[in-house]
Amino acid sequence: MKEDKYIWEEFKNEKDQALSYIYHQHIDFLFSYGKKFTKDKDFLMDVIQDLFYRLIKSRKNLGETDNIRLYLLKSFQRMLIREIDRSKKQADLLNQYRFEPEIVFSIEENLIGDEERSKALSFIQQGMKALNSKQREVLYYKYTCGLTYPEICEMMSITPDSARQLVSRAIHSMKKYLSTNDIFLMLIFKKLKTL
Amino acid sequence: MKPMKRFTDSSVEELVEDPEFISAVKQAKTETEWAQFLQLHDGPKGNMLQARKFIRLMQTTEEILPEKEILWKAISKMDRKHTHTGKSRNIKRFVRMAASVIIIFAIGSLLRSKLQLHESPYRFSESSGTENSVLILPGGEKVDLKKTDSELAVLNDQEAIQIDQDSIVKADIADTKEAMNEMIIPFGKKSKLTLADGTIVWLNAGSRFAFPQKFEGSNREVFLDGEAYFEVAKNKEQPFIVHSNDFQIEVLGTKFNVCGYSSDNYSEALLLEGSVNIRVKGRLFKDELLMSPNQKATWSKERKEISLHSEPSPELSIAWVKGWYEFSDENLEQVLTKIERYYNVKFQYNPAFISRALPVSGKLDLKESIGEVMTVISEVAKIDYQIAGDNLIIIN
Numbered sequence: 001m002k003e004d005k006y007i008w009e010e011f012k013n014e015k016d017q018a019l020s021y022i023y024h025q026h027i028d029f030l031f032s033y034g035k036k037f038t039k040d041k042d043f044l045m046d047v048i049q050d051l052f053y054r055l056i057k058s059r060k061n062l063g064e065t066d067n068i069r070l071y072l073l074k075s076f077q078r079m080l081i082r083e084i085d086r087s088k089k090q091a092d093l094l095n096q097y098r099f100e101p102e103i104v105f106s107i108e109e110n111l112i113g114d115e116e117r118s119k120a121l122s123f124i125q126q127g128m129k130a131l132n133s134k135q136r137e138v139l140y141y142k143y144t145c146g147l148t149y150p151e152i153c154e155m156m157s158i159t160p161d162s163a164r165q166l167v168s169r170a171i172h173s174m175k176k177y178l179s180t181n182d183i184f185l186m187l188i189f190k191k192l193k194t195l
Numbered sequence: 196m197k198p199m200k201r202f203t204d205s206s207v208e209e210l211v212e213d214p215e216f217i218s219a220v221k222q223a224k225t226e227t228e229w230a231q232f233l234q235l236h237d238g239p240k241g242n243m244l245q246a247r248k249f250i251r252l253m254q255t256t257e258e259i260l261p262e263k264e265i266l267w268k269a270i271s272k273m274d275r276k277h278t279h280t281g282k283s284r285n286i287k288r289f290v291r292m293a294a295s296v297i298i299i300f301a302i303g304s305l306l307r308s309k310l311q312l313h314e315s316p317y318r319f320s321e322s323s324g325t326e327n328s329v330l331i332l333p334g335g336e337k338v339d340l341k342k343t344d345s346e347l348a349v350l351n352d353q354e355a356i357q358i359d360q361d362s363i364v365k366a367d368i369a370d371t372k373e374a375m376n377e378m379i380i381p382f383g384k385k386s387k388l389t390l391a392d393g394t395i396v397w398l399n400a401g402s403r404f405a406f407p408q409k410f411e412g413s414n415r416e417v418f419l420d421g422e423a424y425f426e427v428a429k430n431k432e433q434p435f436i437v438h439s440n441d442f443q444i445e446v447l448g449t450k451f452n453v454c455g456y457s458s459d460n461y462s463e464a465l466l467l468e469g470s471v472n473i474r475v476k477g478r479l480f481k482d483e484l485l486m487s488p489n490q491k492a493t494w495s496k497e498r499k500e501i502s503l504h505s506e507p508s509p510e511l512s513i514a515w516v517k518g519w520y521e522f523s524d525e526n527l528e529q530v531l532t533k534i535e536r537y538y539n540v541k542f543q544y545n546p547a548f549i550s551r552a553l554p555v556s557g558k559l560d561l562k563e564s565i566g567e568v569m570t571v572i573s574e575v576a577k578i579d580y581q582i583a584g585d586n587l588i589i590i591n
Contacts, residue, residue, distance in 0.1 A: 019271065024263075024267070027260055027266075028260060028263070045266055052270045053270075053273055056274050105252060105253060106254050146217075171208055171211060171249060178207070179241075
């Protein structure tokens with residue numbers, strides 16, 4: 001994290017390469033996050049560009065950070081919601097944009113060919129269905145993004161207690177699906193190449 | 196040393212909240228690494244296994260923005276004149292404009308190269324199965340390569356090709372500029388080839404490869420059906436293009452592996468160094484991707500989709516260059532297909548049975564005999580087999 005702090009200072013001092021580094025380091029993450037709000041790629045590119053425009057314009061006055069990804073994520077979430085709010089008022093495109101991220105975990109996507117869609121996989125998928133959207137959001141921030149509880153609370157405007165509770169309920173409902181058949185899951189994780 | 200015991204004493208609920216445990220799960224990229232981590236702990240490990248599974252389930256796929264370089268151009272432009280006080284709206288319009296300019300340019304140059312391809316579409320010569328590797332010269336003359344691992348080099352000054360340090364062959368026809376040399380590598384063989392520009396190509400078993408004596412024109416173009424590993428000599432003026440069955444890969448100078456057998460239902464490209472631009476054949480710009488090192492692009496013929504993943508252990512994919520084959524949690528069917536190619540054998544098995552077999556990990560020395568290899572495989576994958584004739588192996 002020291003490195004982040006240093007890079008951020010470099011960016012604030014208009015050092016060459018710092019902006020490029022920050023952009024390329026985080027662009028796929030930001031895009032992936034945006035896709036959870038809308039499939040509209042042009043819209044997302046506009047908001048991402050706006051995000052960087054703001055950073056460039058106010059770089060001298062930006063605060064310090066030792067976690068650039070979190071900093072970008074917070075600003076991006078704020079701008080996304082505002083822009084979505086605006087576009088919803090302009091046009092009546094209710095289903096194309098949402099105000100909260102819709103999290104679909106890799107294991108639930110049909111990335112795996114039919115021949116490999118085993119019983120073990122559909123069993124797990126069935127277990128995942130029980131997770132509600134708030135639980136998914138916490139789990140996504142916690143495990144995919146690696147945020148801490150205070151950070152998650154900032155992103156979701158909830159209290160630390162309720163964030164913890166969402167995770168522990170998720171484990172409770174998933175537990176019986178965790179003890180069975182390892183073999184196919186190994187194969188599936190290998191295919192997904194997420195971790 | 197920190198006490199390692201506490202993980203085995205913890206409940207699943209405690210483990211999934213433990214930052215140290217979470218980072219241990221994320222750091223163990225392979226099953227082997229995970230097994231090593233488990234070995235550090237005495238006591239029951241059931242909770243650790245469940246907690247790991249839970250953490251791994253909670254992952255989403257990272258998507259890649261295909262237009263990221265276009266967007267970056269627009270953003271870096273804003274950076275250069277950040278004193279600019281106009282509203283960001285105006286700048287957005289610029290992005291769209293810039294994007295359309297680039298796309299039109301891309302269509303233009305793409306159509307041109309398509310047309311060129313149309314004028315001289317490359318077709319591998321008709322040839323029946325050969326025992327040895329074969330080099331076919333532009334004039335049609337066939338040269339038998341006797342060694343299992345042959346080594347060839349294009350000689351620039353003599354307009355000839357050197358084979359295994361001991362013989363030199365030259366095409367019979369006067370004009371060799373446009374014509375292609377062709378290599379046929381049957382199952383059980385491989386070859387290393389140095390091209391006119393210094394690029395080195397390792398051809399794997401069951402592959403065909405076409406290359407010119409000299410690289411003329413604006414691109415260095417070669418054609419591949421099968422698997423090859425490239426170390427491309429740098430030349431910014433003359434991009435190196437590999438045409439495979441499904442992909443067209445454009446590079447300036449880099450190391451990468453391409454696996455695209457026309458008989459397989461997928462094609463793969465793995466980048467080890469530098470950057471390459473990869474384009475799915477027959478599509479204009481939808482499936483064009485810029486790859487970074489240690490990324491693997493997979494094209495599924497069935498789903499007609501290209502996907503990009505990071506490859507945690509790229510060295511496994513090119514182990515064949517050095518004469519061994521290493522795999523980690525690979526499904527048995529894929530392993531068998533590779534063995535078929537290396538050893539020129541045919542397996543007979545019940546697909547339903549094989550697809551239910553355990554994923555296998557291990558390392559095979561490809562210089563060992565097929566019998567030795569099968570002993571290892573049957574132990575690792577818990578299968579029975581019998582050799583039923585010269586090239587047929589039946590798995591029960």
